[in-house]
Structures are given as C-alpha cells and as structure tokens.
Amino acid sequence: MAKTALITGITGQDGSYLAELLLAKGYTVWGMIRRASSINTGRIDGIYRSPQRENTHRDARLRLVYGDLADGSVLNRHVKSIRPDEVYNLGAQTHVKVSFELPVYTGDVTGLGAVRLLEALRECGHESRFYQASSSELFGLASESPQNEQTPFHPRSPYACAKAYAFHLTRNYRESYGMFAVNGIQYNHESPRRGEAFVTRKITRAAAAIALGQQETVSLGNLNAERDWGYAGDYVKAMWLMMQAERPQDYVVATGETHSVRDFCCRAFARAGVPLTWHGEGVNEHGVDQAGRVRVSVDPEFFRPVESECLRGDASRIRRELGWAPEHTFDELVGMMVDADLAALSGGRRGAPSAGKRCSNAA
C-alpha cells in the first residue's frame, strides 16, 4: 500500500527536496503551508499547481493544506483527517541570527511547535512515525570535534535552545509513549534552493551578480566561522532512511569536512570567474578582484551576539547502521549553486566558467 506523509515546512528548501523524493517513491504527500499575502510555493511549483497558477503541471499525489505550528487545533485536525504514516517536522523559524531578535516567536514555533505536533499524533492514536529536524546548532560551543550522538549540547542562540527543547521532547515521547519518533541532527545543508539570507546562497548569488556586472560588492559577517556544509538533496535521503529503520534512533547527518566562510567565498568567486585576494584583518578585512576592486567586505551588522565557531559532524553511526553517505562533494555543491545563480541572473544565456582557480591570501 502506498504510504502517506505529512511535511511541515514543505515550501522550504528541505521540504521541496523531500516532497520530490517521497513522490518518486510512490507516497501521497500532504504539505502544510502558512497563509501569506503573496504566493510562497516557488520551490514546489514544479510538482504542484497552485490554485492561482492553473497552467503549471500538477502531481495529484501532492496536496497542500493551510496550517501553522503555532496553532495546535489545526494540527490536530490535519493529523486526524490525513492519518499520515510518516510525519516530517521541517517547519521552523530557522534563521539563527533572526532568533536573537525574535526569541519568543522562535521558541513558540521551533520548540513548542514540535510538541504540538507530537501531541496531535498522540491524541489521534494513529501509528505515525515522526521525524524531527534537529540541528548541529545544538552542539554550539562544542566540547569536542567532530561531534557525534554522544557529544553534550551547548546551544548558543534562541534558535538552538528551541531546537534543544524539541529534540528532548521527541526523545521523551519515544521513551514515554513508545512512539517511533526520531531526531536527525543535521549539519548545514545547502543547494540552489537555499534562501538568500543564509551565507552560502548570499555568497553564490553575489558572486554571480558581480561576475555579470550587476552588483559591486557584498558585505558579510564572521569570515572565520567554519561549517560542515553538505548538499540538501543528500540530506533528505537520510531523513527518509531514518524513518524506514527497524527501531527509532537519533543520528548525526554530516559530511565530516569543514570550510570557513572565507573559503566558501574564495571557491564561489573563482567559480564565477572573479578570483579574490584578501587584505586587512577583522572588520577591515576585504576581498579584492584582479583589478583591485573590493568585492567582499565585512560589516559588524552580520555578526551574531555569540557564535558556534566551528561545527564538524561525525556521521559514522548513520553510515554504519543505515548505509547513508553524502553523494556530493563541497566543490560540487559550490559549483552547482554558483552555476544556478549565474544561469538565473543571466536568463540562462551564460555558461559557467571552469572551477579550480586558487584563492590567494594577502592579509
């Protein structure tokens, strides 16, 4: 029998890749979307025809319903009527820096939202499996590197604190009520569908726009921060595998490789055909192109009150037990993001320059 899945956050990067994966596997997919004054289904338009856009292709097995993780009554209603076999809770206020400005809202949606959904499932009584999108941000000021499933949490932001609450409640529902409820502790995962407020997409978009003469420079925050960046399309496969496992378990999902924001810039700009040289230090640091024009500058506005400086995951448990491994390298990830932005900004008229130019450092 074909399975039914419910995805919160289906209009986000991960939601769109996961919906495609589940549809390809024969699932019926229900996606919960929030009501907004403008249409926000851009990432799933290829598989869903919104009522306002009659001419696009529609997969009849993908259905959208309005809902909000802040509203428990609507979650109860959807769970009762859909009776999903699998629930993927990807919805959240996901921006770490924004969470310092919206700590209560972030706690409500990102933390309590998960519990509202778990409660809806418990009350419904239907045996659904539950996936919680946990985050490497839980480790924050990590006591060891790389981090694994045993590494203690030290969350460094309201976002991470809310995710910690959701993590523990997911585990608690598993232990208290015997639910199949699992946490995927996912490290940063990116793609051409990543929102432009996240650093990777901000950089690739800017590199493409600068290469095409549409933008002069880009301002960034902490260039020294290091992240374990993978490809989102690989990470939704890990979500699905976790939900098919014999017993419910929490897993770290990561590449095991870190790069600094500065390194990401170097590779992205080189890929776009604008190799950078670095000058200065701290907020005076800047990257210049071959003609000496400043292309990357540092602006204190983009720093966070505290930072998770270096996060690197050890995904050996999921590799060993579920056979998951990332299928795309860091260079492939940067390449696909820059190429997609070059194509989008040039209306698809421009081929991507070859990768591999080295970045020089003149501090």
Ligand SMILES: C[C@H]1O[C@H](OP(=O)(O)OP(=O)(O)OC[C@H]2O[C@@H](n3cnc4c(=O)[nH]c(N)nc43)[C@H](O)[C@@H]2O)[C@@H](O)[C@@H](O)C1=O
């Ligand atoms: C796993 C985790 O992954 C994501 O959280 P994030 O790591 O905060 O992602 P980001 O792309 O906003 O920042 C990455 C790093 O880059 C630094 N950085 C420098 N300059 C800028 C800058 O200009 N903008 C931004 N956004 N970051 C900057 C920034 O300080 C940080 O150190 C979310 O999906 C989250 O939901 C999640 O769970």
